[in-house]
Amino acid sequence: MAKEIVKPATGKLGIMVVGLGAVSTTFMTGVMMTRKGLAKPVGSMTQYDKIRVGKGENKKYLHYNEIVSMPSLDDIVFAAWDVFPVNAYESAINAEVLKEKDINPVKDELIKIKPLKAAFDRNYAKRLDGDNVKQCKDRWDMAEQIREDIRNFKKETGVDRVVVLWAASTEIYVEPDMKYHGTIAALEQAMKDNVVDKVAPSMCYAYAALMEDCPFIMGAPNTTVDIPAMWQLAEQKKLPIAGKDFKTGQTLVKSGFAPIIGTRMLGLSGWFSTNILGNRDGLVLDEPANFRTKEVSKLSTLETILKPDAQPDLYGHGNAEDTQYFHKVRINYYPPRNDNKEGWDNIDIFGWMGYPMQIKINFLCRDSILAAPLCLDLCLLIDLARRAGRWGTQRFLSFFLKAPMHDYTQGEEPVNHLFQQYTMLKNAVREMGGYEADEEID
Numbered sequence: 001m002a003k004e005i006v007k008p009a010t011g012k013l014g015i016m017v018v019g020l021g022a023v024s025t026t027f028m029t030g031v032m033m034t035r036k037g038l039a040k041p042v043g044s045m046t047q048y049d050k051i052r053v054g055k056g057e058n059k060k061y062l063h064y065n066e067i068v069s070m071p072s073l074d075d076i077v078f079a080a081w082d083v084f085p086v087n088a089y090e091s092a093i094n095a096e097v098l099k100e101k102d103i104n105p106v107k108d109e110l111i112k113i114k115p116l117k118a119a120f121d122r123n124y125a126k127r128l129d130g131d132n133v134k135q136c137k138d139r140w141d142m143a144e145q146i147r148e149d150i151r152n153f154k155k156e157t158g159v160d161r162v163v164v165l166w167a168a169s170t171e172i173y174v175e176p177d178m179k180y181h182g183t184i185a186a187l188e189q190a191m192k193d194n195v196v197d198k199v200a201p202s203m204c205y206a207y208a209a210l211m212e213d214c215p216f217i218m219g220a221p222n223t224t225v226d227i228p229a230m231w232q233l234a235e236q237k238k239l240p241i242a243g244k245d246f247k248t249g250q251t252l253v254k255s256g257f258a259p260i261i262g263t264r265m266l267g268l269s270g271w272f273s274t275n276i277l278g279n280r281d282g283l284v285l286d287e288p289a290n291f292r293t294k295e296v297s298k299l300s301t302l303e304t305i306l307k308p309d310a311q312p313d314l315y316g317h318g319n320a321e322d323t324q325y326f327h328k329v330r331i332n333y334y335p336p337r338n339d340n341k342e343g344w345d346n347i348d349i350f351g352w353m354g355y356p357m358q359i360k361i362n363f364l365c366r367d368s369i370l371a372a373p374l375c376l377d378l379c380l381l382i383d384l385a386r387r388a389g390r391w392g393t394q395r396f397l398s399f400f401l402k403a404p405m406h407d408y409t410q411g412e413e414p415v416n417h418l419f420q421q422y423t424m425l426k427n428a429v430r431e432m433g434g435y436e437a438d439e440e441i442d
């Protein structure tokens with residue numbers, strides 16, 4: 001038996017979710033329905049996957065909770081913030097992701113989740129106009145109020161540990177700026193000086209979470225914890241952070257499919273991805289400044305899998321001026337489809353002697369159905385990381401994320417290749433369970 005190096009998951013785990021929209025209510029409803037034995041948590045690694053530990057004769061395939069101490073779904077207690085005052089039941093009904101028959105059995109539990117007032121600034125999401133919003137003197141006050149919410153939640157529920165998950169709308173793009181984001185002191189000063197265009201509300205949530213001893217996960221493409229100030233704060237507080245942007249539909253396919261091209265040494269001249277989406281997320285992303293944040297996140301996936309520098313003939317068009325394949329991503333707001341996103345990928349590849357070929361992928365997915373298991377896994381695994389004494393950016397969680405955080409100030413590249421990410425995930429769990437990391441084929 002390996003020696004586990006993780007503190008046991010005793011007591012209750014609080015999950016405070018920023019945003020009580022389609023993704024969060026689908027996540028919460030699924031957890032509650034699973035607890036009652038009325039649904040299956042399909043797509044969740046922590047609930048289904050088995051990891052090999054040991055080698056040769058000693059090899060065994062074990063579920064996560066057989067390798068490391070994990071909370072059961074019964075141990076989870078939810079809370080949320082939102083700009084709109086409707087409770088989780090009404091919000092789940094409004095989102096129209098799940099049928100009423102899949103929501104009603106847990107109606108009583110959902111009704112009890114009433115959103116706390118949001119830390120919100122309309123300049124960050126112009127298409128949203130709700131009134132369940134905190135009145136804040138400045139960004140410092142905003143963070144103080146969120147800290148108080150977290151302390152109250154802990155007191156009222158008696159939970160042992162809390163994780164804060166951002167599943168709220170995508171904010172407008174905030175370019176990391178070292179003057180304001182370079183150190184903890186610079187960020188705190190910017191909050192006190194109320195530099196509203198550099199300190200996004202999401203940064204106040206992340207700052208508050210870390211100050212209140214809670215790991216933080218960024219599920220949208222916001223650059224919130226992708227700045228040195230947050231890395232330093234996470235290190236100082238010995239807390240894990242993870243981000244950014246749930247890897248759900250098109251990017252999941254991309255990071256799983258691009259390795260086919262790369263491992264067979266085929267060439268790529270262009271990859272055009274487009275989507276239609278009709279939910280509130282799509283509405284917010286219809287605003288160019290908000291889409292920009294998503295675009296940056298979605299575009300980053302291919303560059304580290306099909307590298308123009310490493311294979312100029314295949315991924316650099318073979319000439320010096322035009323150094324990379326064309327990669328375009330579009331999202332179009334189209335209400336009739338609601339949460340059922342349709343994505344099209346047109347991939348222009350070339351083979352022997354440069355002869356062109358095309359691949360078309362048409363993915364008719366359900367956004368929140370794909371995102372919900374990621375919410376669960378990210379929350380349980382970041383809590384595990386904290387109990388294992390890990391802090392800072394959790395690279396092993398890249399598997400779940402579209403634009404994994406990395407230290408760009410040191411020229412570090414993120415790992416986007418789905419199967420490399422899977423190896424990182426398995427090895428981290430093995431190590432936390434006291435087993436050796438390895439790269440054997442399972």
Ligand SMILES: NC(=O)c1ccc[n+]([C@@H]2O[C@H](COP(=O)([O-])OP(=O)(O)OC[C@H]3O[C@@H](n4cnc5c(N)ncnc54)[C@H](O)[C@@H]3O)[C@@H](O)[C@H]2O)c1
Pocket residue numbers: 018019020021022023024081082083084095118119120121125128130167168169170171201202219220221245246247248249279280281366367368370371
């Ligand atoms: N579903 C997916 O496949 C997927 C994939 C990757 C990322 N995401 C991201 O997840 C997020 C949630 O998606 P969704 O479909 O649930 O969207 P949604 O619009 O249904 O829900 C988001 C909620 O966040 C609330 N909100 C916005 N700003 C807030 C703030 N400052 N504080 C508190 N609440 C706030 C909104 O009022 C809304 O109810 C989006 O940012 C989306 O881009 C989703």
